[in-house]
Amino acid sequence: MAWLSDVIKACYFLAALLFILGLKRMSSPRSARGGIVWAGVGMLVAVLATFALPDMHNRGLILAAVLIGVSAAWWSGRRVAMTAMPQMVALYNGMGGGAAAAIGAAELFSYAGKSVTLLDGGQFTANGATPGAAQLALAVLGALIGSVSFSGSLIAFAKLQGWLDKRFVFPGQRVVNLLVLAGAVVLGAMIASGQLTMPLIVAFFVLALLFGLMMTLPIGGADMPVVISLYNAFTGLAVAFEGFVLQNEAMIIAGTVVGAAGTLLTQLMAKAMNRSIGNVLFGSFGASGAEAQAIAGAQKPIEASDAAVMMAYAERVVIVPGYGMAVAQAQHKVWEFAKLLIERGVKVKFAIHPVAGRMPGHMNVLLAEAGVPYDLIADMDDINPEFPQTDVALVIGANDVVNPLAKTDPASPIYGMPILDVANAKQVIVVKRGKGTGFAGIENALFYADNARMLYGDGQAAASQLVAELKSLDS
Structure with missing residues (x-):
C-alpha cells in the first residue's frame, strides 16, 4: 500500500499549498472571499485524505462528529449577525x-x-x-x-x-x-x-x-x-x-x-x-492611579436637517465608523448617504482605526458588505494628515479610537494609544445613542469640543434621517 501513502502525502501537500495561497489572498479585500474558499477546499482535501489513512480507527464516529460540527457551523454562520462576528x-x-x-x-x-x-x-x-x-x-x-x-x-x-x-x-x-x-x-x-x-x-x-x-x-x-x-x-x-x-x-x-x-x-x-x-x-x-483631567464644556446637540446641510455644502467629508454602526447595522444606509454626497461633488472618505470594533478588520468587513469601494477606505496613518483640511468628520458609533485624551491626558488609561485625529477637522458630527462612555468606560473629550456636535439616536435611524434630509435638498 505504498502508493496509498504517497497519494495521502500528495493530498496533504496540495492542502498545505491551498492553505498558504488562501491566506495570501485574504490579505486583500478584493480577493479575501476567494482566499477563504481556497483554504476551505484545502481543509476538505486534508480531511478526506486523513480518512484514507490505513491505521485510522472509528471512522464512523469521526464522520458523525464531522457532520455534526459542519451542520452546527453552517447553521450558526448563516444566522450570526455581523455585530456578533467577533x-x-x-x-x-x-x-x-x-x-x-x-x-x-x-x-x-x-x-x-x-x-x-x-x-x-x-x-x-x-x-x-x-x-x-x-x-x-x-x-x-x-x-x-x-x-x-x-x-x-x-x-x-x-x-x-x-x-x-x-x-x-x-x-x-x-x-x-x-x-x-x-x-x-x-x-x-x-x-x-x-x-x-x-x-x-x-x-x-x-x-x-x-x-x-x-x-x-x-x-x-x-x-x-x-x-x-x-x-x-x-x-x-x-x-x-x-x-x-x-x-x-x-x-x-x-x-x-x-x-x-x-x-x-x-x-x-x-x-x-x-x-x-x-x-x-x-x-x-x-x-490608572492618577487623577484624570476634568473635561470642560457640554455636549452640543444638532438636528439631522442641520447636519445634512452642513455636509451637503462641504468640500471634504470623512466618515469614521465604529462598533455603534455595527450594532445598528447602519452600514448600508451610511453608504447610501455617502453616495448622495459624492453625487453632489463632495469628496468622501472612510477612516478606519486598526482596532475599531471588536476584532481586527471588523469595520472593513462591514463596509465591504455594504459595497463601499476599497479606494474610499483609508487607514489611520494615511487619513490623519487630511483631517485639518476636512470640512466635516462624521463619527458613527466610534468612541475610544477618536478620544483626544489619548494624546493629552497622561492619567488616562488609553494615553499613548494612536487615535484618529478627528478633533482636527473643522467640524465634527458624532452619531451616538446617548451620553454614555465607550466600551473601555472612558469619557470622550471630543464630544465636548467646541467644533463637535452630537446627533443623538440609533445609527440606523440617524443615517436614514440624513439620507432623507439630503434628498429633500434636491426636491
Whole structure:
C-alpha cells in the first residue's frame, strides 16, 4: 500500500499549498472571499485524505462528529449577525485550541498508569509502546497552549457577548496568575520527563485551563482585538505541535501558518494601540492611579436637517465608523448617504482605526458588505494628515479610537494609544445613542469640543434621517 501513502502525502501537500495561497489572498479585500474558499477546499482535501489513512480507527464516529460540527457551523454562520462576528470568531478559535488540547490529552492519557522508563537513546518505553521524548514534550506543550487558548477564548466570547463584566481584578492577581502558570509548567515538565500518572495529568490540565481563565478575566474590552488575535496564534501553535505528535503534515503546516499569521496580527494590533503584548495581558488597563483631567464644556446637540446641510455644502467629508454602526447595522444606509454626497461633488472618505470594533478588520468587513469601494477606505496613518483640511468628520458609533485624551491626558488609561485625529477637522458630527462612555468606560473629550456636535439616536435611524434630509435638498 505504498502508493496509498504517497497519494495521502500528495493530498496533504496540495492542502498545505491551498492553505498558504488562501491566506495570501485574504490579505486583500478584493480577493479575501476567494482566499477563504481556497483554504476551505484545502481543509476538505486534508480531511478526506486523513480518512484514507490505513491505521485510522472509528471512522464512523469521526464522520458523525464531522457532520455534526459542519451542520452546527453552517447553521450558526448563516444566522450570526455581523455585530456578533467577533464573539463567534473567539468561540470558534477556542474550539480549535480545545481540539488541540484534546489531542494532547488523548496522547498523554494513553500512557497514564503504565510503566514508563527512559531508555539510553532518549526514548521512553511504556509497556511495549515507545513514545519519543520529543513526542511527549510536544504533546505537553501543545496541550498547555491549546488549553489556555480554549478557556481564554471562552472568556473573551463571554465578555464580547455581554455575559461578563469588562474586567475582574483583585489584589495580587499577577502573582496568583504567575503561580498558576508556574504550577502548570512544572507539572508539564514532570509529565514530559516520564511521570505519566493520572493525577498528575489531570492536575496539569486543570491548571492550564485555569490560567487561560485568569489571564483573560482582567483584560478590558478595548483590548479584545489583541486578545482574539493572540489566542488565534496560540491555537495555531498548539495544532502545529500536536501535528508533530501525530506525524500529520497537514496539521503541522496549517498550524504553523495560522500561528505565524496570528502572531504578526497580534503585533500589529498591539502596535496600533502603542502597547506591548505583555502590557495588554498583564497590565492594568482602565485602572490608572492618577487623577484624570476634568473635561470642560457640554455636549452640543444638532438636528439631522442641520447636519445634512452642513455636509451637503462641504468640500471634504470623512466618515469614521465604529462598533455603534455595527450594532445598528447602519452600514448600508451610511453608504447610501455617502453616495448622495459624492453625487453632489463632495469628496468622501472612510477612516478606519486598526482596532475599531471588536476584532481586527471588523469595520472593513462591514463596509465591504455594504459595497463601499476599497479606494474610499483609508487607514489611520494615511487619513490623519487630511483631517485639518476636512470640512466635516462624521463619527458613527466610534468612541475610544477618536478620544483626544489619548494624546493629552497622561492619567488616562488609553494615553499613548494612536487615535484618529478627528478633533482636527473643522467640524465634527458624532452619531451616538446617548451620553454614555465607550466600551473601555472612558469619557470622550471630543464630544465636548467646541467644533463637535452630537446627533443623538440609533445609527440606523440617524443615517436614514440624513439620507432623507439630503434628498429633500434636491426636491
